[in-house]
Amino acid sequence: MVGYTEGKGERSSTMGALILAQRDAKGNLRYVGKTAGFSNSEMLRLLVKMKKLKASKPPVMQGVPSDVKAKEWTQPKIVVEVKFYERTEDGMFRFPDYLRERIDKKPMECQIR
Secondary structure (H helix, E strand, C coil): CCEEECCCHHHCCCCCCEEEEEECCCCCEEEEEEEECCCHHHHHHHHHHHHCCECCCCCCCCCCCCCCCEEEEECCCCCEEEECCEECCCCCEECCEEEEECCCCCHHHCECC
């Protein structure tokens, strides 16, 4: 995870979706999509952690669509697990849903395969 988008409606003061990235074969971060589907309590818990990891510039530049506007970029230190229907031809997650944070995994383990 490398950031989050601005929330809308009830979540306008918090966040909308998590911005996801994985490492490619060369170790570079590559955008793979956004995910939501977390409870309010989980969102607030993640938000506290992410605020401590604020990044001054986007940690991922490659492949981020122009319509993805980050409210905040974060250092890529939090690993989350998502379920998804499939990957698109360009490696994006199709219909990703947040499952949980993975404290047992290191960010370098999140490789595109």
